[in-house]
Amino acid sequence: MTLFRRPGVIFVTLMFAQLLLVSAQVQSKSGVRVLELVTFEIFSRVQAATASIVRGGSGVWGNYFALRGVRAENEVLRQQLSQLQVRMQEEHALASRAGKLQELLDLKTGVGVPTLAAHVIAGNPNPGMRTLTIDRGASDGVTPDMAVIAPSGIVGRVIGPVASHAARVQLIVDRNAAAGAVTERARAGGMVVGTESDPPLRMDLVPNLADVKDNDQVVASGVDGIYPKGFMVGRVERVERRGGLYLTITVRPAVDFASLEEVLVVLVPPVAVEGDGAAK
Numbered sequence: 001m002t003l004f005r006r007p008g009v010i011f012v013t014l015m016f017a018q019l020l021l022v023s024a025q026v027q028s029k030s031g032v033r034v035l036e037l038v039t040f041e042i043f044s045r046v047q048a049a050t051a052s053i054v055r056g057g058s059g060v061w062g063n064y065f066a067l068r069g070v071r072a073e074n075e076v077l078r079q080q081l082s083q084l085q086v087r088m089q090e091e092h093a094l095a096s097r098a099g100k101l102q103e104l105l106d107l108k109t110g111v112g113v114p115t116l117a118a119h120v121i122a123g124n125p126n127p128g129m130r131t132l133t134i135d136r137g138a139s140d141g142v143t144p145d146m147a148v149i150a151p152s153g154i155v156g157r158v159i160g161p162v163a164s165h166a167a168r169v170q171l172i173v174d175r176n177a178a179a180g181a182v183t184e185r186a187r188a189g190g191m192v193v194g195t196e197s198d199p200p201l202r203m204d205l206v207p208n209l210a211d212v213k214d215n216d217q218v219v220a221s222g223v224d225g226i227y228p229k230g231f232m233v234g235r236v237e238r239v240e241r242r243g244g245l246y247l248t249i250t251v252r253p254a255v256d257f258a259s260l261e262e263v264l265v266v267l268v269p270p271v272a273v274e275g276d277g278a279a280k
Contacts, residue, residue: 005139005222006222012097017162019054028033029054031238040238044121049107058072071184089113094242097145100163113228113266113267113268114266114267114268115118115149115264115265115266116140116141116142116236116264116265116267117262117263117264118134118135118136118148118262118263118265119134119135119261120133120134120260120261120262120263121133124168129170129174129175129176130170130171130173130174130175130257130277131156131159131168131169131170131171131174132156132168132169132171132201132257132260132265133166133167133168133169134164134166134167134169134265135166136165136166136167137162137163137164137165137166137167138162138163138164138167139164139165140165141157141267142158142162142167142265142267143156144159144160144161144162145157145159145226145269145270146158146226146265146266146267146268146269146270147226147227147228147231147265147266147268148169148263148264148265148266149228149231149263149264150255150260150262150263150264150265152232152254152255152256153231153232153233153253153254153255153256154172154179154220154227154231154232154233154254154255155169155171155172155228155235155257155260155263156169156170156171156172156174156177157170157177157212157226158265159168161194167265169263171194171257172192172194172199172201172233172253172255173194173195173200173253173257174194175193175194175196176194177194178191178193178194178224179190179191179192179220179224179226179227179233180192180220180221180223180224180227181203181218181219181220181221181233182218182219182220182221183200183210183212183216183217183218183219183236184216184217184218184219185216185217186210186211186212187209188206188207188210188211188212189205189206189221189223190203190205190206190246190249191203191204191205192204192218192233192234192251197250199234199237199250199251199252199253200253201250201251201252201253202248202249202250202251203218203236203247203249203250203251204246204249205246206244206246206247206249207245207246207247208241208242208244208246208247210247212238212239212247212249213221213236213239214237214238214239215235215236215237216235216236216237217232217234217235217236218232218233218234218236219231219232219233220232220233225270225271226270226271228266228268232254233251233253233254234251234252234253234254235251235252235254236249236251237251237252238249240264
């Protein structure tokens, strides 16, 4: 087997060598030797493939660096967007606060009695006694039992002791609070008291035959000598007629105590009323 293979290999080698010699001597129509032309063609194709690979690699690197640039730009834009969102929230908060202050100013102008603006600085976490603290006190003319109001309605009354620059306010929804009230539509009178249920107000001492309906407005009657007559207390949420002498009436307060920030103190001392039913 090896003897037959060796002559074949030698023959092929000789033929290839002779082809190279002939190619080296033979010239093409352009005067260039065929061997040189073939070699140039082969190397040119190799160079073209190499250049294509290099260009592809350069494109990949270029795209990579461009992508990194886009990512960096996106990060900058994201930070700017976050700053704009924070600024918008600040502007919204300022606008909301300005609106509340304008409502308070309108109330102060139209209330008809001397008042003093105050900021809510603290609340009482004890659910059994619902109070808040304001930043006005004895040095500002605040005394116990003065009424505290908001643009939406009655908040409560000042309770002692009163500090020089701070005072506690008993909310109308406190279980020990009470205020004379009347329904605005039918003028059915009674006493609004705080409860620990929902809604947190109940209107007592309203006769069973009185004309009281759901959604009736309840306002201060002024009979307690503390709260100015006509100020909003809340709305009737439910009326029940039972077998007793009086209706069972639940009232939803007009004031949202959870979001209360500014109030007005009515700088009018309480009027002593005989048989006063207000909580003391």
